[in-house]
Amino acid sequence: MRGALRSVLFLTCGGLLSLTACSEDLPPPTYSGDPFINVGELMQTTVNARAVALQKHDITRFRLTLDHADTGLIGDQQVYYDNLAQLPIEVLRYRVLTDTITLVEGSDDYWAEVVLALKLNGYDAAPVRSRDRFLFTPSEDGRHMLISSTTDYEWEADHPGNVQPWDLGEVQVEERSGVLGVFDDYTEDSADDVLDAMSGGRDDVRAVIGDDNGKPVDGVVVYSLQDPTFLRGLANQTVGDPDRADGLTIAVPVDAGTPSKGAASFRMFLNPRVLDQAPVVLGRLVRHELTHALLGARGRGxxxxxxxxxxxxxxxxxxxxxxxxxxxxxxxxxxxxxxxxxxxxxxxxxxxxxxxxxxxxxxxxxxxxxxxxxxxxxxxxxxxxxxxxxxxxxxxxxxxxxxxxxxxxxxxxxxx
Structure with missing residues (x-):
């Protein structure tokens, strides 16, 4: 199911399975003059290694970027790793925003905002850029920065709608005929019904609106999740209350901070309560949302x-x-x-x-x-x-x- 990985990022010393024992390693972080220059470089090396590990499905390298002092972090990050391993990733890269690096008072830890560029092969016209905030902790020898947290609740409250389902908890991903379905434990049993409705519905919709609607990609991503966290993150981005909607079509911007860059894709959400409906009812809802998704930006406004x-x-x-x-x-x-x-x-x-x-x-x-x-x-x-x-x-x-x-x-x- 996985597409070709066309864009691969390498560590400063390519081919290493760890962040140690590299003759070109950067020096330990300094805390005088302009301390954030070296700190930022070390952070970037760490997130580069994280990107390589996620694309190559290298759990050893992935775990070496983490601070193992927090077992909760290790467990949560294992779930994240497993989620991304199911996605058809074409591009995945991180960039540390060095102007956001902040020293945690009374410690050697730093917060920094990180931009993730993630492109799903066959589903996104361009990499989707989203921001997160990581906490970095120096390794024991001071030669590396390790990720010690990927959660800052106060920051996240100020940046709603900034996450995808695979960021929030365990998901199950299924793919069929240009449809990528993202489910959870509650909705996974309905995956076949949803994918069947989506696959057949695309042909029905195209028969009316045609094939050429200016969309550079033809694949469609559909989410159906019981956990309301993702849906509530869409508050104020939809017409009406998203909790009351049976289905939604979500425009995923290339960069939420720069709306002029347009949408990378149009994804669908199906409320789990509709999954028990008769096939004729589910099919009608799916075709409605597919019309929005396949039209994409056509008719916007x-x-x-x-x-x-x-x-x-x-x-x-x-x-x-x-x-x-x-x-x-x-x-x-x-x-x-x-x-x-x-x-x-x-x-x-x-x-x-x-x-x-x-x-x-x-x-x-x-x-x-x-x-x-x-x-x-x-x-x-x-x-x-x-x-x-x-x-x-x-x-x-x-x-x-x-x-x-x-x-x-x-x-x-x-x-x-």
Whole structure:
């Protein structure tokens, strides 16, 4: 399952299995003048060794970068090592941010922020850069810096959404036909069902939106985890409460600190509570999220009613019309619709009904103008373009007229 490891970092003395006995070792850290220069170099040597060990699956080298005084650290890092060993890693490298090195008062220990660049082969368009904060402790001979902690709770509280599931606890990874599934002990028994739904769903979604959506990679990563830690890290990054969502599509930025660099990939989250649903229900949810993931950045900035309505429209296409269930609140919400919904409606208590209204607006567009107009409209509204102008140019009607016609078609179809 593992892809080729195309980018390999080497220690200053390549081929060594430890951090010791190297004729070109840096001198011990100094604590006068500008002490952080040598300290930073030693830290970088350590994280370089860590990167090599993770890519080469060399547990001996990996453990030699750690301070063994803390057995809890060793256990947690073994879990991390085992998690990454399951991933198809193409690029993995660390960089110590030397301007963040801080001496712990009354000790020889140092905190420093570290950037990890990690690229999954076939799933990320570019390495994903994330920050962490490590504590480094000098070795007994003072010639090396060892990692003594990878956890700073106060710092992490100020940097939410900075972690992936494999950073948080033990995971099980499965891969099939361009789908990478990340599960835990609670959800692992559903892995086959999820991967089957994902593999089949991709073909169904492509049949509507096409293959060429400007995505440089075709693989899709899906998470399904019982532990809420990862999901809660997405707070304030989603529309509505992520805990209430059955599924989410997550844009993973190349660098969270530099949004202009764009997304490296679009990954999916499936709430474990949906895994016990009938295959037809799970399949519909998977196709909805796959629509977002496979469209990627296409239509970014277009209104929510179109993005979500299109995803709902695509999700039901393989289903017989009689099986396309409508939420119970949809007709009552539709009866109040004077215009197309906005962010407030999608984040409110009647969100489920507004999803349905948006779906049937898209059904109306496809039936009255042709399915191709849905994607044309998505492209015209990308980047926050003026909605009124785009609707007039593409459809020749107002947003209010479009909402009313979509609701009328929904009511005619279901109110029997």
């Amino acid at each position: 277009a209104p929510l009613w179109l993005n979500e309505g299109l995803a709902e429209y695509v999700s039901v296409r393989p289903m017989p019309p009689a099986k396309r269930r409508l939420p119970a609140s949809a007709l009552s919400v539709g009866a109040t619709a004077l215009d197309l919904p906005g962010e407030a409606e999608f984040a409110g208590p009647d969100a489920e009904g507004w999803y349905a209204v948006s779906w049937w607006v898209c059904e109306y567009i496809a039936s009255a103008y042709g399915e191709d107009l849905l994607l044309l409209l998505l492209d015209r509204l990308e980047g926050g373009a003026d909605q009124a102008e785009a609707l007039q140019a593409v459809l020749g009607i107002t947003s209010s007229q479009l909402a009313q016609r979509g609701v009328a078609l929904m009511t005619t179809t279901y109110d029997r």
